[in-house]
Amino acid sequence: MYENKKIAVFGVSQDPAKYGYKIFTTLLKKGFSVYGINPKGGEVEGRTVYTKLADAPGPVDVAVMVIPPAALMSAVEQCIDAGVKEIWFQPGAQSDEAYDLADKAGINATDSCFMADNGLW
Numbered sequence: 001m002y003e004n005k006k007i008a009v010f011g012v013s014q015d016p017a018k019y020g021y022k023i024f025t026t027l028l029k030k031g032f033s034v035y036g037i038n039p040k041g042g043e044v045e046g047r048t049v050y051t052k053l054a055d056a057p058g059p060v061d062v063a064v065m066v067i068p069p070a071a072l073m074s075a076v077e078q079c080i081d082a083g084v085k086e087i088w089f090q091p092g093a094q095s096d097e098a099y100d101l102a103d104k105a106g107i108n109a110t111d112s113c114f115m116a117d118n119g120l121w
Helices: 019-029 069-082 096-104
Strands: 006-010 033-037 047-050 062-065 086-089 108-111
Touching: 006 019, 006 069, 019 033, 062 069, 069 086, 069 096, 086 096, 096 108
Parallel strands: 006 033, 006 062, 033 047, 062 086, 086 108
Antiparallel strands: none
């Protein structure tokens, strides 16, 4: 279902123990077109991690949030500006305010695990 979509993972980490790292690298290994987003930037698995969504090359269809609730409003605003159509708020990366902002912008927002719900884990 998501094979032909471009996916941005907010909260990509260089730490293999973190879910941002696990989600990003699993999607890469499964052949998905995926961009990592983290304000610290850097590189994971030889891929550039962008400091903001606007720096990622090309349009993004789906955003997966693996960030603290306090950072969600900014991330959702980036998604709105970029024309993202779908956001998944991972468990622990949830905020009613951010969900409502996405919903009001016409973005399909889901409070659930992207990986588990799509049979990727």
